[in-house]
Amino acid sequence: MTLLYTLIGCIVFAIVAPLVGCLIAGVDRIISARMQGRVGPPLLQPYYDVRKLLAKENVSVNSVENTYIVCALVFTIVAGGIFFSGGNLLMCVFVITLASMFFIIAAYSARSPYAEVGANRETLQVMSYEPMVLFMAVGFYLGAQTFDINGLFTLDVPIIANTWLIFIGLLFVLTIKLRKSPFDLSMSHHAHQEIVRGVTTEMSGPTLARVEIMHWCENVLFLGWVGMFFVWGNPLSILLALAVIAVVYFLEIWIDNNFARMKWQFMLKSAWIVALVAGGVNIAFLVFL
Amino acid sequence: MAFIAFLIIFPLVAAAALALVRAESARRIIVLGAGAIIGIASIAFIVTALPAYGGKIVLIAFDSEIIDHIGTGITILIAVVVLYFAWRYKNFWAGIIATIQVVLALVVETLFAHQLDVPYGLYFDGLSLLMTFIIGVIGSAICIYALGYMEDFQKHEPEGARDRRPFFFALMFVFLSAMYVIVFSNNLIWLFTGWEVTTVCSFLLIGYTRTEEAIRNAFRQIIMNMAGGIGFAIAIYCCTAWLHTVSLYEFIAYGSMAAPGAALVAVFLGFAGITKAAQMPFQTWLLGAMVAPTPTSALLHSSTMVKAGVFLLVKLAPVFAVCEVPSIMVMLVGGITFMMCSFLAISQSNGKRVLAYSTIANLGLITACAGVGTPEAVWAACFLILFHALAKSLLFMCVGTAEHHIGSRDIEDMDLLFDRMPRLARFMMLGIMGMFIAPFGMLIAKWATLVSFVDTGEVALIIILAFGSAATFMFWAKWLGKLAGIAGSPENVELDVHKTEWGALLLTAVLTVAACVLLPLLSYVIVEPYVVSVYGVLGQDIASDNLWIASICVIFVVVVLFGGIGSKKTRRVSVYLAGVGDNHDERTFRNSLSGITTATARNWYMEDFFGEARVAPIGVWASVLVMVVAVILAFVGVGFGVPVLM
Numbered sequence: 001m002t003l004l005y006t007l008i009g010c011i012v013f014a015i016v017a018p019l020v021g022c023l024i025a026g027v028d029r030i031i032s033a034r035m036q037g038r039v040g041p042p043l044l045q046p047y048y049d050v051r052k053l054l055a056k057e058n059v060s061v062n063s064v065e066n067t068y069i070v071c072a073l074v075f076t077i078v079a080g081g082i083f084f085s086g087g088n089l090l091m092c093v094f095v096i097t098l099a100s101m102f103f104i105i106a107a108y109s110a111r112s113p114y115a116e117v118g119a120n121r122e123t124l125q126v127m128s129y130e131p132m133v134l135f136m137a138v139g140f141y142l143g144a145q146t147f148d149i150n151g152l153f154t155l156d157v158p159i160i161a162n163t164w165l166i167f168i169g170l171l172f173v174l175t176i177k178l179r180k181s182p183f184d185l186s187m188s189h190h191a192h193q194e195i196v197r198g199v200t201t202e203m204s205g206p207t208l209a210r211v212e213i214m215h216w217c218e219n220v221l222f223l224g225w226v227g228m229f230f231v232w233g234n235p236l237s238i239l240l241a242l243a244v245i246a247v248v249y250f251l252e253i254w255i256d257n258n259f260a261r262m263k264w265q266f267m268l269k270s271a272w273i274v275a276l277v278a279g280g281v282n283i284a285f286l287v288f289l
Numbered sequence: 290m291a292f293i294a295f296l297i298i299f300p301l302v303a304a305a306a307l308a309l310v311r312a313e314s315a316r317r318i319i320v321l322g323a324g325a326i327i328g329i330a331s332i333a334f335i336v337t338a339l340p341a342y343g344g345k346i347v348l349i350a351f352d353s354e355i356i357d358h359i360g361t362g363i364t365i366l367i368a369v370v371v372l373y374f375a376w377r378y379k380n381f382w383a384g385i386i387a388t389i390q391v392v393l394a395l396v397v398e399t400l401f402a403h404q405l406d407v408p409y410g411l412y413f414d415g416l417s418l419l420m421t422f423i424i425g426v427i428g429s430a431i432c433i434y435a436l437g438y439m440e441d442f443q444k445h446e447p448e449g450a451r452d453r454r455p456f457f458f459a460l461m462f463v464f465l466s467a468m469y470v471i472v473f474s475n476n477l478i479w480l481f482t483g484w485e486v487t488t489v490c491s492f493l494l495i496g497y498t499r500t501e502e503a504i505r506n507a508f509r510q511i512i513m514n515m516a517g518g519i520g521f522a523i524a525i526y527c528c529t530a531w532l533h534t535v536s537l538y539e540f541i542a543y544g545s546m547a548a549p550g551a552a553l554v555a556v557f558l559g560f561a562g563i564t565k566a567a568q569m570p571f572q573t574w575l576l577g578a579m580v581a582p583t584p585t586s587a588l589l590h591s592s593t594m595v596k597a598g599v600f601l602l603v604k605l606a607p608v609f610a611v612c613e614v615p616s617i618m619v620m621l622v623g624g625i626t627f628m629m630c631s632f633l634a635i636s637q638s639n640g641k642r643v644l645a646y647s648t649i650a651n652l653g654l655i656t657a658c659a660g661v662g663t664p665e666a667v668w669a670a671c672f673l674i675l676f677h678a679l680a681k682s683l684l685f686m687c688v689g690t691a692e693h694h695i696g697s698r699d700i701e702d703m704d705l706l707f708d709r710m711p712r713l714a715r716f717m718m719l720g721i722m723g724m725f726i727a728p729f730g731m732l733i734a735k736w737a738t739l740v741s742f743v744d745t746g747e748v749a750l751i752i753i754l755a756f757g758s759a760a761t762f763m764f765w766a767k768w769l770g771k772l773a774g775i776a777g778s779p780e781n782v783e784l785d786v787h788k789t790e791w792g793a794l795l796l797t798a799v800l801t802v803a804a805c806v807l808l809p810l811l812s813y814v815i816v817e818p819y820v821v822s823v824y825g826v827l828g829q830d831i832a833s834d835n836l837w838i839a840s841i842c843v844i845f846v847v848v849v850l851f852g853g854i855g856s857k858k859t860r861r862v863s864v865y866l867a868g869v870g871d872n873h874d875e876r877t878f879r880n881s882l883s884g885i886t887t888a889t890a891r892n893w894y895m896e897d898f899f900g901e902a903r904v905a906p907i908g909v910w911a912s913v914l915v916m917v918v919a920v921i922l923a924f925v926g927v928g929f930g931v932p933v934l935m
Contacts (some may be wrong), residue, residue, distance in 0.1 A: 094727030108770030
């Protein structure tokens, strides 16, 4: 049965997530613009951008880059499908890591020095946030007594009650996962941050469009991770979760607009220290008390 | 019984034949034939034994004074061999430690152990059957791979170098036989004999080239493993003294009831397992073993030697589940080793060293699982052993073949391998993915490991696993990326790879994929019954639905890797080099002074963060501290008293 639910979840996610993700990206750009004292593009600008990319000629530096990107997109959707169909959180975490890996290989395969630097940094980013993400899954398990997301709906209190320290840790690495400044080392949405755009340097046209869609889907999934901390047996709690997601995303946009990019040494050290303190202490409390 | 006798004796016969034959054609026939027969016999044994007994333990009534005496004879022979080499190469410590060990072993065997009868000398269960598969199929595949490899190796040797290949192949088969002795012996004395044979075989294999470095590393190996052997002998003595048995099965039965003295025995057996599994602080012997020809490394790392160490530890898991001191020792040493060696692997650019550190790290994880000792942890450990054996043998064979064709084992030189050796690069990528990423079996086993750590509330191990896994991602992903690079169409250099090498590579690759896809089935047929036979319960495992999702993902990835890449027709352009391009395949461009500059990019090795000089001592001293404290506590636990012997 789980297999069937997961399949349905993947199909629904493949349709809904790009829509939602696209809107979030549009809102993101408007709010960012207002913070910078600009009017900003129309809400649907990200959609127009991707539509234009899709219409362009398929040009690439080799024959495999696009295949890897398709794999990355597919596995992002599978991860989202697993999560939103109420499946296993750890499975979701592992599959999204697989998607990251394909994204990294795609960059390496181009053999462009710029893309390789981006790929190296992307690898480093994965290494930086991975411990905290695993602690999040462990915290979830200790809070909900299961790794299954649908187990949330049988709880009397949301897991945030016992895992708020882990939640703060997650917020810290969320900046890396959402590719926001100051941790947008591998590829930045801000043109002023880099000379040549890291990972996606050699990606163009439909391939780049797929990267963009993948990024939308990722964002939806990661915001889902944020929301799950606030869901319990009461169906209205989903509204609360959505409100929290809105606040958190606004906070991320604010951080994005107010910090310049940090060095990788700072990212690695700070992310690991936060993971060790927030994750370690919280898990120790959950286990021993 | 007939199968077990065959599996132990037949490789010895093959080894004897190989030692005598010098002609290449005859050797080829013997190795191919013997390898196939051992592989088929192993599978036949598993296929007949599994339906009849499931994974349950089957004790075989077999006791023989003659075998006891043969074992004593082998112990003396081993000491003579080591002492001869110690004398010849003037290695004082090896001589001392070999003397101590042989005296201790003979005293324990003749004075104490032989008084005790073990009516059921042999046994097999689910774990033995799993090991039979690993030794028989993967081990034989490596022997067959060695045929082609050693031919190339001999060509690369300086003119007039002695051809020691008969000796080499004989040792490989002796190794397999010794491994079978280890996995089927219920009599601890026999097990100890097999244990020591693997030690001395790897000593001789590591020193194969007789260069100064090879000799030095071989002696380091023998000193460390003989120290482990001394631990084993002490464990047998304690076992006879406190528990009056030298039967492994009875010891585990007493141990899982926390009988007095059992913790002490478990500490020393754990120590022996830790040395053999190259856990910190003994990791240097496995790193040094890299000087040997690659099939040796493949054999030591994947199907034999280190696997004997973790086999023993996993076997003892029910004892660790109830005895705190050995449990914490094994758990912590394994955990520290996993994390530190994963860090260390980041700083290495030599492919074989990366593989070595990753082996040690994975063995650390298996060791930690054994230390936890719950049913879930043992389930995870069994699969870690299986998937590690498959993926690692594949990787070592790939690196060995690549080394002979591109002339280097440095990862930086594997740039463009996807173009230069398309088939080999795909195998290598499959092996790497098999080692670290979902949905491949290795990661599923890691998942189960994490669940078992959480369920037992081992906070330290959870933290260690999280950081270690993150580092694991780093060092594999950057290697994978290096392989994936594509530019133009350089010359294909894999056309003259030996057929035997391809055969072995293909076999392990297919087995890796098959094992990942069939993981739920393997779990149901072999590992779950074993766990139930040991603990009576299964514990909470990963729901099979999730396993099947993983299986489907594996199929998808493999299809993409071997089928979907490189067929699309799109317009090609050159990469951007921030200047007027010159030759794009070579990544050269015209610089501002109109000269030609080559753009180069290296992977990150982060020496400042994860360098050997910085990280290794922390792990070594932490492990040493843990073990010293554990030994002291174990003696406190029995009140330093020595019971009166019966």
